[in-house]
Amino acid sequence: MEARHVAALLNFAATLDSRVRRIMATNEQAAATIRAWAQALADIPAVAEAAGWDASRAVRRYYEQRNGDRSAQFRAIEPADLLAAWAPHLAELMNRHSDPLPSADPDNPAAWRAELLGTRAAVATGNSAPSTHRQLSSAPHPALEARLATIGSPIPPEARQMLIPFRRMKAQREAAVAAGQADPLSVPCPVDWCRAEKGKPCRYRRMTPDGVATSNARRQKVHPSRVDAARAALEGVAA
Template sequence: MRLRETVALLDRVGTVDGRFYRQLTDASSTEELVTRWATALEEIPATLPDGSWDVSRVVRDYYECRRGDNSAQYRSIEPHDILRAWARHCDARMQRHTDPIPAADPDDLPAFLAELRTTRTAVATGRAAPVEHRALTGGSNPDIEARLRAIGTCIPPHTRTELARFRPVRAVREAAVVAGQPDPLSVRCDWCQAPEGRPCRSRRVRPDGSVRSNAPRATPHPSRVDLATAQHGREAAA
């Protein structure tokens, strides 16, 4: 904040909180107050271009959240209250930020990290807008749209094949759809009582009839496949 912005901020505080100016007894105390606030808030911007931050709004919020309280029960605002609000604002910005890939050569580690730190600092201090996840697919991007038209999905086929061994149930469902067969998990399993969308389970019982294990199956029960096929046939006939 520039000095004139600090003075304007102090004038706003004095307008909201009548106690603020009562602590000033002479010109030297006024100068000391302005100097103290200007030094503490030197690195804090008064506003940000995107409107997400306004230091005068911090002052208003500080007093409005105490509306209805006895004035003797809370203190006047101090620089550290604004610094705390700015820290929360920076943290919220960084929570929305996704680091873009630096233009520097990854093999040049010092340059790569320096660019990364510079970008993060610019976002945290409000000099740059956060780069959010939705920017990858949000809006109109001809390259992304052309790729989606070419492969028909956000996940390339070879990647989907690699993922199949880590999610066997989904792989079975996708294979059935590709083969033109009904999705077996679209119906409830009468054998193990698995609901729609959930995999079948293999129940092992002890001699006394109690359940020993109830592990999920990679493939659905045959009766569930038959039920899904019959339902698919009825829907096709209708």
């Protein structure tokens, strides 16, 4: 904050607190006060729209909130109060900042580091808004939405064919739906000793002669009764 900014800020504070006017009663007192404030607040911006900061608003908040701070009832605002307001604001800015990828050659560590530190310094001084490009957006990019609308899936057809040996159950379900048949995993399995939930594969189950299950394993195919149940459900919806 420069001396001219401090002068304007003190003039604003004087409209809220007559004690500020008294410490700047003479030109000598005013000049000394402005110099001291400018030195103390050298690293704080007067106004930083990109950072959502305005020192005059911090001054106003100091007097609006002073009922919760009894010490403020007995003294005028000081540089320390602005420092105390800027510190959490700066911390919040830096917490939201994600370092953008520098455009410098990564084989030039000095240039890479200088650009990285430069972007951080710009945010820390309020000259630049935090870079939040790594945050998840609320919706896919329009170009991605158009692609998905065209191919119907984020997985290209060629890649889908290559994955069939590794996802046989998924491939069977997709083939059934493409052929207008029922997805067998769209309903729970009705087999008593399987009872796979909707969307879960059917399972083998090993039983002792006493009827106690000792182990189970995933089946590559669903139980036929489950296929019949899915078909009946699909026909019921179609009807």
